[in-house]
Amino acid sequence: MKNLSVLLKSLSVVAFLFALCSSVVAQDQKAASAWEIPAKYKTMKNALKGDAASVNVGKNLYAKHCKSCHGGAGLGDGPKASSMKTKITSFKDAKFQAQVDGAIYYQIVIGRDEMPAFDKKVAEEDDRWALVNFVRSLK
Numbered sequence: 001m002k003n004l005s006v007l008l009k010s011l012s013v014v015a016f017l018f019a020l021c022s023s024v025v026a027q028d029q030k031a032a033s034a035w036e037i038p039a040k041y042k043t044m045k046n047a048l049k050g051d052a053a054s055v056n057v058g059k060n061l062y063a064k065h066c067k068s069c070h071g072g073a074g075l076g077d078g079p080k081a082s083s084m085k086t087k088i089t090s091f092k093d094a095k096f097q098a099q100v101d102g103a104i105y106y107q108i109v110i111g112r113d114e115m116p117a118f119d120k121k122v123a124e125e126d127d128r129w130a131l132v133n134f135v136r137s138l139k
């Protein structure tokens, strides 16, 4: 019986250490730094009106390509988010929404580091702007 209690104690110590390590790993994400947006993107005009039709097109593309990392409501909490080295900013963030449309277009189409470039997967200009419009609708 004594052996059993020793065993149970060591198991709980191991479980505790494991929990501690995984919480440290989860907190180890670095905060995103500011994006440098090339001038030609900053001045790009959105090809679409931000109307319900384009937001809906964007919503479907988002569910297919983005939700797994950014989460359904754009909070940066999709199933893959915790495995990223960089913490994903919420699309509800005021500073994020304060950017011009062309900056968001750049982030989606060109990307950087763990944010994939969607230039090939979302090849149509209208689809890219529909994604911008959907992301805007999440604020």
Ligand code: HEC
Pocket (backbone or CB within 6 Å): 032, 033, 061, 062, 065, 066, 067, 068, 069, 070, 080, 084, 086, 087, 088, 089, 096, 104, 107, 108, 112, 113, 114, 115, 116, 118, 122, 131, 135
């Ligand atoms: C594999 C995970 C992953 C997928 C899929 C993904 N993203 Fe990202 N995204 C990220 C990460 C991580 C960042 C932060 C990168 C950084 O700051 O360096 C990011 C950043 C962004 C940003 C910039 C936000 C900011 O201020 O940091 C936008 C906009 C964005 N993503 C939109 C999208 C859209 C739209 C899609 C789908 C077409 C998409 N992402 C798909 C991981 C992903």
